[in-house]
Amino acid sequence: MSPAIESDVKKRSRLSADHLTALAFLLPSFLLVLIFVYGFIGWTGYVSLSNWNSLVPDFSFAGLSNYLYLFQDFRFQADLRNTLVFTVLFIGFVIIAGVFLAILLDQKLKGESFFRNIFFFPMALSFVVTGVVWQWILNPSTGVNLLLQNFGVKPKWYTDTTILAGFQWGKIEFGIPIALFAVVIAAVWQMTGFSLAMYLAGLRGIPDEIREAARMDGATEFQIYRKIILPLLKPITVSVIIIMAHISLKIFDLIYAMTGPGANFVTDVPGVYMFETTFRGNYYANGAAIAIIMLITVAIFIVPYLISSRRGEA
Template identity: 40%
Template sequence: MRLRNQIQDLLPRLVLSPSFVLILIFVYGFIVFTGYLSFTDSRMLPSFDLVGFTNYFKLFGLRHWSTALGNLAIFGILYIVICTVIGLGLAILLDQKIRGEGVLRPVFLYPMALSFIVTGTAWKWFLDPGIGLEHVMHLWGWESFEFRWIKDRDMAIYTIVIAAVWQSSGFVMAMFLAGLRGIDNEILKAAQIDGASAWRLYRRIVIPMLRPAFLSAFVVLAHLAIKAYDLVIALTNGGPGRATELPATFMYSYTFTRNQMGVGASSAVIMLIMIASIIIPYLYSELREKRT
């Protein structure tokens, strides 16, 4: 009986151990290896000759990296803010128990079921002046209509924002809707009895109680923004020129196209630090709340 209990205790660990080992090697192991490469003079192939912080100094001296960081700031801020506003608005709308909620909810969520490659390709066709929206409007008689953001160096980054917001807003809506459905109705009824208007009800009670949903949405969206790669490649391929270059596309091009593996690894480490600076405080706050 004792042996049987020991086997039952060990069985879950034995089943999970291969996955744990693989994750340890192919996730955390390669993170450490990438960090090591960032301090070497690796080019086309890995090198083990240490050069200190030379790659980092070189990285921050590159105009392309500055462009990528600037684009990330524009994309990240707009992406997070617009997704949050639209997601919250849709969640409040569906929380009113409107007719057809069962149909609207999956419609809003559907874009998130698509890969970013599919989204980027679809929006590339839609925004292409030769075959997309502008072409259709011309066929309908609006010859003066013009929408060439995808070809404009100054506006192309905003096409990335449009496509990303379209894909992620439904997911943010689901997070806020879950938060709204978790609020105690007795609190809302008491506020309504005291004469609180709908605006004051949401501003003073509902939205403050959605703080965990806001924080979770921010963490998820910021993480997606920092590692955005496939959407950019499918939609603009980093162009026109380098107008939509982001850190992830920079890292790939310098590692596998320009054969500057050390510089590419250092950019990957910077991206990891960005993500960690968001994830670690979030996890710390969650663990602290659970302890209290």
Template identity: 40%
Template sequence: MVDQTTSSVAMAADYQAPTAVKPDLRTRLQNLIPKLVLSPSLALILVFVYGFIIFSVYLSFTGSRILPVYDWVGLENYEKLFRLRHWSIAIKNLGIFAGLYIAICTAIGLSLAIFLDQKIRGEGFLRPIFLYPMALSFIVTGTAWKWFLDPGIGLEHTMHLWGWESFEFDWIKNRDFAIYTVVIAAVWQTSGFVMAMFLAGLRGIDNEILKAAQIDGASNWNMYRRIIIPQLRPAFLSAFVILSHLAIKSYDLVVALTGGGPGRATEVPATFMYSYTFTRNQMGIGASSAVIMLMTIAAIMVPYLYAELREKK
């Protein structure tokens, strides 16, 4: 027994842990190449996205007008901003536009998704039709709807040519209704995308749960109200975040469709920021409006990202 113990101790003393094998030059280059390829893009993002965001935040606290200046004025630009009637109009229009846009897109997207989820014939044909508007830019959408809604050449003119002389649809020229034409164009473009999100959520629901509900005698209405729609909560949340983001930064659609008019009837924060920065030469106020927009988007995105990361953990 003693001899065995002695030999074990000797073997343990003679044992040497294996040394780590250093990677050869080829392996090190293979590990380095992805970093080298991505580093220019990362540097450009840091400079032209986050760098300019920081620069805009700094400009919002300066007295910059036609060109950047670096005299610190504190919160003066923000105080001026919230005293401006044009900014109040822009915020009001954004509230109308965003509220209707999100609600209508969600309702239409969910309805189309439920319709396509019935395994109807021609689903493969209808789905691309519903999704096609999202492939267009907002400039194209705005221009097309501007022609369509123009009373002189669009829908109203066509109905008059067909003999319906009493037909009127001049919302795009009417101060009280112009903002709703922006809602119509935006809903037309984005509803198909929302439909795709809800359809993916519907196709991910466990069929066994639905079969069990059918065996228990649940009607289709009760199945959707009590089982299916509650399980679409992630899709609802994602749709809300994406649509809110699109509504807040809406600029090109408004410019192409109404140009912010008639008057300032369709002015939104994005068009306000552009006009005050590059037309009215009030860079400090324009930067402060951009910061308010950034904070609004962050207030929506940060909780969403936090919830997603927490759920994954």
């Protein structure tokens, strides 16, 4: 055997050994993900099509009856309305606040690191802690509201069941629940730091030569940001929208710790409904159906984004 052929054989055997070693390390994680993620998703889907709505398991086939029940249920209809309103307001305010704060911090001001750490700090907290703190701050009988009441202002915050710009359709009243604004404030306060970090990194990645060229052409600072900077930050905006939508569509802990379902379900969301239906009411099939619907809504945002990202990398 020639030296060249012998070297090629050794190289192939070495690569094969490396591949086997890599597979040996990846296999346990792959099996765990396969069982405890995709396996349980499949199990949840199977339960959602059954009649298991009591402590005694009943796996007889129920078809789509659990899903039909949910879409005819007043509470679930209110949950869908609240999720839509919360998602739109949450994403909108997070993007606006993130862009505004990133532009301010990008001005190379003194104490930038101090302010940056302050804005990033809420991200270190869990949604449960945030919910408890803001529940106290916005409680009509505690926090800043005691001071406001001295001036004749008596805000209800998350106890207000008024629906703004609402219209009736069947049993559900569509519109914007005022009580939901309190939850949006808490969520925006916590997640603005993430948006700020993304936009600040994007701004720092834009060469100064682009801005200088625009200034030499007579563009004002407002025109530079509106026609040059913000369009260049579009990929970051898409990423922020996807990530924030993923958080808002499956939100549970913040709302459960802060308000719960609320009066007339004005702050209720599918995550809270699923928890109470499954673990308090023992309606396992209905709870599984809610979980599958939540999974589908999240997948509607995440899957196209992942596909486009992979195509862009290719």
